[in-house]
Amino acid sequence: MERSSPTGGMAASPALSPALPSASPPAFAPALAPALAPIPRPAGRLLRWNNWQAALLVFVVGMPPAIALLPPAFSFWVAAALAVLLAATLVVNAWGRHTGGLLVAPALALLFVMNIYPLLWSFGLSFFNYRANRMKQPTFVGLQNYANVITDPVVWDRLHTTAIMVVLTVSVQMVIGFLLALLFSKQFPLRRYLMILVLTPMMLSFVAVGAFFRYYYEPSLGLLSQFVRLFTGEPYVLMQSVWGARAGIILADAWMWSPFVMLLVLAGLVSVPKYLYEAAAIDRAPAWRRMWSITLPYIRGLLLLALLFRTIEAFKLFDVVFLLTEGGPGTATETIAVYVYRVAFQYVKTSESTALTYILLFTVIVLTNLYLYLANRRIKEA
């Protein structure tokens, strides 16, 4: 991997310098001294820029008093400064030797600071009794929050609602998406432009879609109500009944995401070899047989991926529900994501909500793992 530099003779190799202190870390193989690491290492100096061990020591020793003594808003910045120091020394140390590590480190560091660390922190919080709007010191309660959440019938009810919505919306999307894909599977004039019209909803904002459908379901002006009134003569209020509200949300979500399934199925249809259809035509195989025995086996993998991906996404169903019904009528459309939002920010049961989120997190990670396994298998087969 590493090649000796063209200027290898000039780069002073630390191992060859006579007074190498025993305390400093052992230098790497001198023959491979890379071009980009000509860091001078004067004997005995502790404050070298690549001395990451010293920086780590400062970090570990400095953090607890900083957190304990300083006010929170200030200790955060001290911690950040110490972390930057540690990062800088690590970078200088790795420069030219661990290219892969250096390339991915900034991204991983940001992800860790802004995503993984908060998640770990909330994991810790889920073992405490903490409410964000109280001044009281949080007390350790062990697994109490998890026990509360699992035995709470309300949580199970919301999970039940979510399951209903996920199953219905994903199956509607799969069917509509599949039919759309069949429609667009052949080349015809203006295909590219017509396809854009179908693909657009997928790229729209949940908020915009929520607002659209709120307008369409509106009892007096809404197009749906006007359409029904043509036949019944009465204004039609969709969002008042339990199943009406659910159907409204499912319609909006399915409208938005059927094109996603269509895209994946189209990708599968392209991969079916043409000669199979020609052979089937010679054998006079009926259309359903061609579909069942030729098309389906070829697109099965992608259908499964679409199903999984949409299940993961539908499981998170929040924005559309939040804008269309806010969980109503009653709690008929309150999905688990909306419920967590309520527990965390309206009832302010902070630590209980973190326990709930860990149940969601676990589910999503399992599904994502399955999805990636299948996606990778497909790449390897190709």
Add this chain to the structure above:
Amino acid sequence: MFKLALPRSAIAGAGGAAIPLLERLGLRAASGVGEAGWGRTALAGVVSFLYFFPVLWIILTAFKSYDDVLAVPAKFFFTPTLDNFRQVFSRAYSVQGQVQDTGFALFFFNSIVIATVSVAVALVLGTFAAFGFSRYPLKGNDTYLFIILSTRMLPAIVVIIPIFLMFRITGLAGTYLGIIALYTTFNLPFTIWMMKSFFDELSPDVEDAARIDGSSDARVFFKICLPQVVAGLAATAVFGLILTWNEFLFALLLSGVETRTVPVAMAQTIGGDIGVRWGLLAAIETLFLVPVIIVTFALQNQLLRGVTFGTIKR
């Protein structure tokens, strides 16, 4: 051996310069695949029109006058007016009240700035990381990539609770720095996976040749790999912009009055403020949607990869 020519998909992604005009317009199908004729076009036209109708109706509503919006039965033909668009930015809140600034100019500005900056930062960090993951696999490379994708797949509500508490402690809530940092993190997994999928497609031969000729790692990256994935970079950036532009929950909880983005302002407009002034809401939505629709057209060839975060290429 020397395949410096760009991959065909990259060219097609940039608009398909190599394809004759008639075929690009779809008026004549590319050789040998025009199996279905104008009959299919008619059928697809009807279906597409029905499918696109909700968007079209909103755009039409935006151009209606106050009375036309309230008309029952709904009017398909009317005299278009720009009143709604004017009122998005400044209007009187009560009958014969003083005309006031609604703040939507600021919200649009916020949306644009926040999306642009966070996508730019994520693109720089993510492209380096993707190149690292693609060309210098670490121990446990797949595990890192899995964790990265998982953070993106998590429900936003799971991530937002701890972030909300931390932002409150550190005073980052409601600041540009906070929301931009959060959106950068939100875009990063997507950028890494997308760019990795583009880097993985490049032929390693050219890089090896350059290395044998004595190019440094940095030179290989900037002079050979990067120019080949420019179309991919553009697609990733645009997708990131759309995702950030559309994002709602993070912005709802973490943006302050000064840093509010359009989706949040739009949701609040539905909630109270103007009640049933659907024409006004439609105008806000139209302004908000049109960039997305235009961009979707430009991105058509990369849509599949984009919506699956680069896990499915074709």
